[in-house]
Amino acid sequence: MSKFIVITGGVLSSVGKGTIASSIGLLLTSMGLNVSAVKIDPYINVDAGTMNPYAHGEVFVTEDGVETDLDLGNYERYLNRNMHGYNNITTGKIYYKVINNEREGKYLGQTVQIIPHVTDEIKRSIYEVTKLDNADILLIEVGGTVGDIESLPFLEALRQMKLELERDKIMFIHVALVEYLKATGELKTKPLQHSLQELRRIGIQPDMIIARSEIPLDEEARGKISLHGNVRKDFVLSSYDVELPYEVPLMLEKQDITRKISSILGLEYRKPDLTSWVEFVNNIKFAREEVPIALVGKYTKLKDSYISIKEAIIHSAAKLKVKPKMKWIESTEVENGKIDLERELEGVKGVIILPGFGIRGVEGKIKAIKYARENNVPLLGICFGFQLSVVEYARNVLGLKEANSTEINPNTPHPVVTILDTMKQITRIGGTMRLGSRKILIRENSLAEKIYNSKEVFERHRHRYEVNPKYIDKLESAGLIISGVSEDGLAEFIELKKNKFFFGTQPHPEFNSRPNNPSPPYLAFLEASSK
Numbered sequence: 001m002s003k004f005i006v007i008t009g010g011v012l013s014s015v016g017k018g019t020i021a022s023s024i025g026l027l028l029t030s031m032g033l034n035v036s037a038v039k040i041d042p043y044i045n046v047d048a049g050t051m052n053p054y055a056h057g058e059v060f061v062t063e064d065g066v067e068t069d070l071d072l073g074n075y076e077r078y079l080n081r082n083m084h085g086y087n088n089i090t091t092g093k094i095y096y097k098v099i100n101n102e103r104e105g106k107y108l109g110q111t112v113q114i115i116p117h118v119t120d121e122i123k124r125s126i127y128e129v130t131k132l133d134n135a136d137i138l139l140i141e142v143g144g145t146v147g148d149i150e151s152l153p154f155l156e157a158l159r160q161m162k163l164e165l166e167r168d169k170i171m172f173i174h175v176a177l178v179e180y181l182k183a184t185g186e187l188k189t190k191p192l193q194h195s196l197q198e199l200r201r202i203g204i205q206p207d208m209i210i211a212r213s214e215i216p217l218d219e220e221a222r223g224k225i226s227l228h229g230n231v232r233k234d235f236v237l238s239s240y241d242v243e244l245p246y247e248v249p250l251m252l253e254k255q256d257i258t259r260k261i262s263s264i265l266g267l268e269y270r271k272p273d274l275t276s277w278v279e280f281v282n283n284i285k286f287a288r289e290e291v292p293i294a295l296v297g298k299y300t301k302l303k304d305s306y307i308s309i310k311e312a313i314i315h316s317a318a319k320l321k322v323k324p325k326m327k328w329i330e331s332t333e334v335e336n337g338k339i340d341l342e343r344e345l346e347g348v349k350g351v352i353i354l355p356g357f358g359i360r361g362v363e364g365k366i367k368a369i370k371y372a373r374e375n376n377v378p379l380l381g382i383c384f385g386f387q388l389s390v391v392e393y394a395r396n397v398l399g400l401k402e403a404n405s406t407e408i409n410p411n412t413p414h415p416v417v418t419i420l421d422t423m424k425q426i427t428r429i430g431g432t433m434r435l436g437s438r439k440i441l442i443r444e445n446s447l448a449e450k451i452y453n454s455k456e457v458f459e460r461h462r463h464r465y466e467v468n469p470k471y472i473d474k475l476e477s478a479g480l481i482i483s484g485v486s487e488d489g490l491a492e493f494i495e496l497k498k499n500k501f502f503f504g505t506q507p508h509p510e511f512n513s514r515p516n517n518p519s520p521p522y523l524a525f526l527e528a529s530s531k
Contacts, residue, residue, distance in 0.1 A: 002130035003169050003265045006140045006158050008206070010176030010195025013145055015212045016248075017175045018071035020239060021141040022078035023249035024173075027258050028137050029079055030272035036133035037075040038126060039068070039088050041143045042150035046092035047085075050430050057304035061462045061511055062087070065436025071141060073308050073511065078249070080514055086132060089125050091150060097121055114153050122157035137265075146174075147198045159203040168266035174199060174206040174229075175239070178213040178221060187213060187221040193228040200230075207264050208235045210252075216240045235260060246281050246314075246515065250274065280318050280515045287323040291530050294345055296368040297354030298361035300328040306354055309382065312510035313352075315518035316526040324526065334364030341367055350378040350501075350529030353385030355462075355508065359408050366392045378501035380525040381494075383463055386504035387417045389494060390467050393480050407465050416475075418468045420490075434461050438507070440492045446483035447495040447503060451524045457484075459492075459507035466506070467491035501528035 005024065009017045018039075025035045045051060048059045049067030060073040066085025076083055098121050102112050110117075130138050140158065144151050162170050176192040192211060199206065209231050211217055217225075217238040226233040237255045239248065253272060262269040293313065299305035310326065317324045327348065333339040341364075345351065351372040353365050365385065369392040372379040381389040387405055394403035394416040402409075405417035426432045437458045442448045449455065467475075472482055472491065484493030484505075496502035505521055513519035 001169060002135050002138050003267075004126075004138050004140060004161065004165070004171070005261065005265075006142065006170065006172045008142050008146055008155070008172065008174050008199060008204070009144065010146045010174060010199070011191045012177055013143075015175060015177050016239060017141055017143075018074050019245045019248050020173075020175055020210055020212075020252070021071070021139050022074040023252055024257065024261070025075060025137075025139050026078040026249045026277065027253055027272050027274075028261070030274055030277070031258060031267075031270045033136045033267070034134060035079055035137045035139065036081070036129060036135040037072075037079065037083070037087060037139040037141065038129050039071045039075075039141050039143065040151075040154050041069050041088065041090045042148060042154060043143075044091045044095070044150075046090060046096060046430060047088070049433075053299045053305035054302050057302065058307045059462070060308065061435055061460045061508065063437045063460065065460075067431065067435065067462070069143070070304060070307055071143075073311075075139075076511075077311060077514055080517075084132070086125070086129055089122070089154075091153075094118060094121050094125065094153075097125075115156065118153050119157040119160060122154055123161060126157075126161070146195050146202070152202070155199075155202050155204060162204070168264070171207040171261070171264045172204055173208045173210060175210045175212055178211040178217065178225075180214040187215070187218060189221050189224045189228075192225060196229045206231060208237065208260065210237045210239050212239045214241050244281060244284060246277075246284070249277065250281065276516055283318040283321050284314060284323070287317065287321050289322045289530070290325045291317070291322050291350070291526065292325045292327060292348045293526075293529060294327045294329055294348045294351045294368070295354055296329045296331050296334070296351060296365055298331050298356045298358075298364075300330045300354075303328065308508070308510040308513070309352065309354065309522075312513035312519045312522040313526065315513050315515050316523040318515065319518050319523060320527060320530060322526070322530050329368070331361035331364030331368070334367055335361055339364075341371060345371055345377070348377065350380070350525060352525070353379065353381040353388060355383035355385060357384065357407075362388065362408055366395075370396055373496070373499065373502060376500050378525055378528040379499075379503070380501075380521060381504035382510070383506060383508060386494065386506050387463075387465060387467070389502075389504040390416050390471075390475065390480070393475065393478070394471065397478050397480075398474060405465055414471075416468050416471045417465050419464055420466050423464045433464050436460060439487055440484045440507070441487065442493070443481070443483040443485075446481065446493075447497070447501075447524075448483040448493045451503070451520045453520075459505070459509050460511045461507045463506060467494075500531075501525060 029035045047067045058070040068088040072083040179188045394400045400414040403414035404412035482491045494504040509519040509521045
């Protein structure tokens with residue numbers, strides 16, 4: 001039977017539960033265990049697909065084409081395994097299933113209630129993941145903080161699991177902030193104590209506490225947390241600020257976390273083999289050569305909106321042993337003249353045009369594409385960045401001055417980017433884009449073939465629009481090469497042979513990037529930017 005590690009959070013959200021859950025997963029995987037993970041998101045949305053990136057960060061797309069929470073991207077990167085739609089459980093999914101069951105008569109004669117019907121469906125969904133992933137250990141990260149009203153049914157279901165399973169089958173780890181007051185030099189544990197009281201009020205006693213703080217816990221703070229949290233002092237761990245999130249597994253292992261988890265869950269302890277991970281971290285930390293990269297997008301004020309892209313750059317940098325210096329440029333401010341683009345791009349060695357939707361910031365991105373193309377600065381366009389690269393080329397090389405995407409201007413006389421035929425009759429928004437992993441056929445003797453060293457590849461997609469087939473001959477005759485197509489003929493990659501590096505990709509290759517296996521387009525882009 002699988003064993004379960006439940007990770008809850010207290011005091012405030014975004015305290016690092018996802019990184020800690022992923023780090024524990026990496027450590028247990030490095031012990032030779034088959035580890036999978038579930039992210040519980042208590043919001044009523046069925047998935048993250050319709051949520052603004054400013055509200056929730058990046059939408060991560062799984063191989064099977066489900067739009068999920070960004071933490072699934074962390075799980076994939078740290079555990080080095082693909083997640084699926086079922087690895088993200090939301091309130092919306094649970095209630096959708098329960099209501100459908102009720103309408104189908106599966107609860108006939110019963111009054112449908114939170115307990116037992118909703119909590120039973122939560123437990124069923126969790127157990128289903130262990131079967132589908134054949135997991136020895138399933139990490140369960142509960143989103144939000146203890147005390148949030150929307151997370152109560154999930155915590156109740158997990159409390160029931162603790163009651164129903166054998167003692168060594170499930171453990172709880174509570175992660176909460178310990179504030180450091182610089183004025184007095186004190187670590188304040190009281191907020192964490194209150195979150196533990198709330199957790200115990202719900203009926204859950206954690207087996208381990210990980211205190212998230214700016215500096216390492218001192219013995220006095222550790223003692224207070226142990227006393228008031230009813231947890232042995234050696235099971236109170238410290239997660240303090242480090243240079244890289246990828247150092248967190250090493251930090252936790254220095255505190256003997258895998259041995260302690262093994263003692264609670266009755267696991268045969270084997271020292272984790274972290275050789276390749278340590279090498280990866282050191283390649284980043286001790287790189288000397290800086291490579292300035294500009295990232296141009298409309299959600300740059302919240303870097304988590306592009307977290308997979310940021311991590312793909314870091315993975316590539318580690319492979320090349322260089323240090324990327326990322327400069328985030330808000331395309332809306334380029335568009336409205338608040339930013340002098342040429343001044344911002346001075347000294348930059350490469351430009352990435354970030355994905356996004358909608359009209360805001362479009363002209364700012366197009367200006368950045370034009371600058372990179374004309375000044376022979378390596379450029380990588382992702383999804384919408386790929387589409388706008390086609391728009392820019394049509395306007396400024398083909399001379400189609402009003403060329404556009406029909407997403408931006410439905411009445412453009414030159415719709416070089418247009419909605420997919422399969423999308424024309426769709427009225428619902430959620431989960432209806434072209435999603436998930438698709439095969440791409442690569443043109444012989446192209447930059448794409450050199451990048452991937454293959455004639456076909458699978459990458460993940462999330463889009464509604466395509467390069468208009470009616471304009472492909474004109475674009476190619478003017479030098480813009482379509483170097484990758486889908487099995488049904490959609491343009492997937494574009495490139496310019498005369499430039500040092502100019503590559504656009506309709507899919508999101510960053511979703512497949514791993515610390516020791518970086519995404520080929522990002523690796524090739526950074527290599528070109530380093531020369």
